[in-house]
Amino acid sequence: MLLKRTLLLSATLAVLSSGIALADMKPEDAIKTRQAGYMFMGWNMAKIKAMAVDNSEDFDTKKMQAAANAIAAIANSGMGALYMPGTEKDIGNVKTRAKAEIFTDKEGVKEVAVKFIQAANEMQKVAQGDDVFAIADQFKKLGSSCKACHDKYRKE
Template identity: 40%
Template sequence: MKNRVKQFVAPTLIVALFSAAGLVMAQQAPKPETLIKVRQSAFQVVAWNSTRIKASLEGTYNKEDVIKSANAIAAIANSGLGSLFAAGTETGKGWHETSAKAEVFSNGARFAELGANFGKEANELASVALSGDANLVKNQYGKLTSTCKACHNDFKSKD
């Protein structure tokens, strides 16, 4: 029961933090560097959890770790990430210089499409993770990372 509570609480807390940030943003316009920091932080959390899933798939499979990581990714994917790419954040520095290409801001339809794909595949990964079937998780993880790659190819400057 404790694990179920933890699996629910962590992603819920992440979503609540993003929702609270959105509420604050609606009440007062945040500085562009604040938005850039928040989005950089969100994508770092996604990357960290993705790395945990990959490590489990390549090593000793740990169902509980995969479930936790998949739930965290799904929570962030569904938290309204697109709103962190607001006007005024095309350039600038958060924790580091933004790597968002100008196309994020000029091709909003494609950016929204890729964001929706990310959310869909993240939700499916969270669902598949519950099965404990490493092969199903590996297949769905591949679909998820393909959505990441598609967005990076179109909208992220190369490091």
């Protein structure tokens, strides 16, 4: 009887506690964190562009790989969780450009998200080599996958 109660309690606690880390997060922090992820990816996109597209920076294999690694790791970090309830609108000074549709159009969001993650993973792979044309080509594909989401789900 005591064991049964203990097991039931454990199971209930497990259900209740799964996601507490996220539940603990304030909506304004979720907005800031997703924006931080995009901003940090943007910085690394700029590095790839400078080295492989604009040639305004010397090509550096390690720097290129590090930039692509950062983008891929952030892309794969489960940022969808940061679009939690309560993050649909500005919260005080914390502004969001997310359109209402990103919180409702699950299928459409999944489609752009999967394409983006695939492009980021491919970018990471291509960056392991030193074929600057392949890198530039994949950079453009990755950029398009970013834009596909911005066009559909981000306010101007």
